[in-house]
Amino acid sequence: MEWYQRTIEETQSVTKTSELGLSSEERQKRIVSQGENSLSKGQEDSELKKFLHHFNDLLIYVLIGAGILKGVTGDFIDMTIIFAVVLINSLIGYVQERKATNSLSSLSAMMGSQATILADGEKGIVEATSLVAGDVVLLNPGTIIPADLRLVEAYNLVVEEAILTGESTPVNKNTADITSSADLGDRLNMVYSGTLVNSGSGKGIVVETGDGTELGKISQHLKEVGSGETPLIKKMKQLNKQIFYILAALILFLVVFSLMFREFTGGELVSAMIALAVSAVPEGLPAVLSIILSVGVTRMAVKKAIIKKMPAVETLGSMSVICSDKTGTLTKNEMTVVSIVTKDQVVEIADEGFEHSAQEDRLAWHRLIETALYCNDTKINYRGGKREIIGNPTEGALLEFANQHPLDQEEHILYKIPFDSAYKYMATLVVIGKKKFIYLKGAPDIVLDMVSLQLEQEAYKTIDLAYWEEEISIQARKGQRMLAAAYKEVPFEMATISHEDLQQEMVMLGLYGIIDPPKKEAMEAIRICHDAGISVKMITGDHKDTAVAIAEQIGLTNYNQALIGSDIENLSDLELQGVVATHDVFARTTPEHKLRLVRAIQENGEIVGMTGDGVNDAPALKKADIGIAMGIKGTEVTKDAADMVLADDNFATIAAAVREGRRVYDNLKKTIYFSLPTAFAQGLLVVVSILLDKPLPLTSIQILWLNMVTTITLSFALGFEPIAKDAMTRKPRDPKENILNGYAVFRTTYVSLLLAALGFMINTYLGNQGASETVMQTTLLLTIVCGQVFYMINCREIHQFAITKSILANKILWLATGILVILQLAVMYVPFMNSILATTSIGWHHTSLALLAGVLVFLIVEGEKLIYRIWKKI
Structure with missing residues (x-):
């Protein structure tokens, strides 16, 4: 039997107390046996463990292995550079994604610090942490209720329970018996830890403390939910696996081939495999993604959306369902x-x-x-x-x-x-x-x-x-x-x-x-979300009639089929999955209900965003793919559990954030289209050299220069590309869609072959002209850089013609290109750089060959895009 269903006499009997409270001796015994009235804390990873987590990646393992092998063979300079690359990538990930998970400590802070009780029939003030079941607590205006209490007296007692129930109006409490089942917000003879006495006075018996309180149950849910991976992280891990398997198969094939058909020494074979690993792994891609996401974070901050975890930027762009609290999010939270x-x-x-x-x-x-x-x-x-x-x-x-x-x-x-x-x-x-x-x-x-x-x-x-x-x-x-x-x-x-x-x-x-009237901006934002193919659902602790009325006003669709918490409890998880697809309003919900609803929507394959401001929203926010907290009226618990905080508490800001998220994803996609062919082209140079029994065309350090410096510089420009015209009218992308679809594989393959072929043609030409190995390597380095520059311009548009009016608006593109030109001139003409990268000065003849190769890349890719548009009729 629940506490609210017990009479005052039954409550006194079960807790073994009286209207005079417990004796001091009995209180001390119960403190020892029951423990403190505080929330237990989960174990948190150390900062070192969080940092080391960023090394847990297949491609990082490849680079670490390559660095170790370089050290074993005595090439300590290359080893140092490879390890520096690994360290830089991990540091970027750690610094950009670090966030304090203070949800549990914030919950603890919400419990009252002191309480007025009756002990031996006398009033006294004690620490809230010392409360035990059976204590009689006195309530007055302004009191933060320190534990869950069964009321025994209530004189015009009004309690603000919005943080737990989401109900916008304070609740008039009484001591009447309740025999039937009641939702949390309808248990009028109970008051709960963390809520606030608005007016009146009362007296109650402590029936639950610490983790047993409703606040404690939320704490347990937060610990159980854990942190999930964003769609971007999942896709990048999938991409890394694909690259790893291809690379592993190539290395195995080349080792067997070399042992059977080539007379490589052990050192030569190891050097060749290391060069292949370093060239085929896009080392600069993680750093580039972090930079582009960071740009998105900055843009969103200007629009009042504070991102706490960088991948959440991209998650916003893929969100297909927004579950929104009503009070303070869709409505003003001001009775009018x-x-x-x-x-x-x-x-x-x-x-x-x-x-x-x-x-x-x-x-x-x-x-x-x-x-x-x-x-x-x-x-x-x-x-x-x-x-x-x-x-x-x-x-x-x-x-x-x-x-x-x-x-x-x-x-x-x-x-x-x-x-x-x-x-x-x-x-x-x-x-x-x-x-x-x-x-x-x-x-x-x-x-x-x-x-x-x-x-x-x-x-x-x-x-x-x-x-x-x-x-x-x-x-x-x-x-x-x-x-x-x-x-x-x-x-x-x-x-x-x-x-x-x-x-x-x-x-x-x-x-x-x-x-509590709806916000006008929320109505417009919901319309924008619907146009963008995003479903909006209201999940509130308020009454059904109020929820339905607001839902109708703001433009939700299936508002007449509203369900309440008891309806949700009567559904199995499988039944709930079907219901959430056809219902948009859920009222009188508890934290457990909200959590189940988010899980059910996710089981349907949707990317879920959850908004809220009360403690009751925190578990669902943490479980959602993107948790969105209110910055002004939201509790600290909610902000800590969320991935994004709205500085203006405006649902319309979410629509603006979705727009930015879609822009970020489009630019990330362009970056991947750009980065992979340039990395794979370098890998092909190594593979073909081994197959044709020719010297490796580039050193490991030269390959790292291409992957870490030139790729990052040019990719940075793609991160500032403007949003596509159809960004907010197309449906969210399928979360099951591979980041490398069929067309992306085709583009990556032929551009890789094109860059590698042009590199070999120029290398062969220079070899026939009697050029030195250093000149050939420097010219090949410049050829690939020129190919990257022109292909970067191709990637401004995946399918459309790349040179548009907006190319002039992206000033970062010209800045990045200018910086790369300066860096490449330094590689060719600064003695210090010549020494590190084993390059040399080359003349205009060699430079023109590299520029010609870049122009050919641009023309061929644009020709392919034209054919694609004609074929697909786009």
Whole structure:
């Protein structure tokens, strides 16, 4: 049996306590046996282990092996350079991806630091960590509840539970028994660790502490979820495996071939295999990807999207489903009066005819403003341009409404009957000028039972109950919380009021329709997401009717088929997978429900983004492919669990981030199209040299120069290419799609062969001319660089013609090309560089050969792209 289903007497019996609390001796015994009221922490990897993790890659193993072999053969310079390359790549990965996982410590910080308890019948203040089951805790306004409590007393107790339930309005608590099953947000006789007492007072028995609390369950979920790999990381590992297997097969074949048909010494064979490994492995690719992702991170930061983990940039571009919390994400998280109902008319506050309507119903409207203003215990402050409500958010909405229509009159509140959940209304006695009035507001069903008249056409008439009940039903279906207002004039000598005074001659004024309204930007962002093929689902802890109403307003599709938490619990994992594909609204959900929903969507092969701001969202955020936290209203727990933080709490920022993510992926794809052929071309030079029994055309250091310096410099330019015109109108790519599709393999193969063939042709020509080995190597080096430069321009567009107007907009392209020209001139003409890379000065004749080869590469690739466009009709 759950704690909320137990009576107060049963709770006292099970926890072996009384209304006077535990004795000091018993508390000490239980502290020893039960342990501290704190959350257990998971084991975190050391910084060294995190750093070493970046060496765990097949291609890194190849380079490490090559470096070791270089050392064994006595070539320590090459060994040092190879190890330096490995170290640089790992450092880049470690520095760029490092993030502190402080989710659990943030959760612990949310538990109250101190608590007021009864021990031996006496009040005392103790550390929250010392609380044990059976302790009796006293609650007052502003108290952070330190453990899960079964209430035994509640006096107008209102608790803010949004961090756990996602419900936008504070909850009125009571001590009544609950016998049936209830969702977390409907357990009104319980209060939970980490939530906040908004107003009132109460007393409760500690029933769960530490990991046993609802907050503790979230902590356990966070530890169980772990960190998943992003689609990009998965694809890159897959690509690395493909390169590794091809390389391993080539090395095995060449070793067998050399032993059978060539007379290589052991040292020569090892040097040849090392040259092949170093040339075929695109060492510069990880660094290039990190740079491009880093550029995306910077761009997103400008757009108020703070990326905590670099691969998340690309994940945004592949996201196919966004699961969004409602409160504070799709809505303003500010209760607002959105409609006014009088007997004569219904006024939607957002309507342009608002002021005119107010004039038509002047007296009723005026009295409704007075009721909202004078029958109110809440205050509003503005700090830094932001609204801060001190008190009840619903009353804050009424006060905001009244302040927008200031009254020019002198008034003084003489007496007040405060709101109490026992009778569900509030009343005030107010003197205005030389008249006195009673103003009443409360639950519509209660107020309607108290009134006999209504204000209609500036006169008092008999109450029309059918009209008011119908309007309450209509507005409630829109997700609005309805409050009724009534008043009456009283004799001027009256000094106080009682409940009996409210039972006679009260006049019904109208209804306030209050809701946490959707953000206009969110509506537009959802439309953009739908155009981009991204499904948006609402997962909230709020009530079903409210969720459905907001979903309809913001433009979700399958909002009429909303499910609640109990529906989810009754579905198996397999059934839930089918349901999430056809439903877009899930209400009254717990953290466990949100986690199951994200998992079910992922099982359908979708890339899932999850947004949220409360602690209840944290496990689902961590499980999602991309967790998105609110930066302003989000808790620290949520921010720590997320991959991205929205600095402006705006759902529209997600759409902008998706746009940037798609641009980043397109540019990453262009980079891979560019990097692989240049690496494989160098590998082909080695392979063909061995097969033809010719000297290796380039040294290992020269190959590393090409892979680490020239490739990085040119790839950097591709990272700044503008977004494609169709980026936000095409569907998200299939997550199962290989990063190297059939066309990419074809392009990589023929460009590799082309670059290698041109290199051999120039090498053969120079050999026939009697050129020295150093001149031949320097010219070949320049030939490959020229081929890379022109092929980089080809890769600006995968299928379309590369030279467009946007080529002038990408200033980084020209800067990168200029830097590479300077570096290559240094390789050829600076003595220091000549010594390191074994190069020499060459004349214009050799340079023109290299330039001609580059131009041929550009023309051939553009010709192939033209044929492809004609064939595919694009």
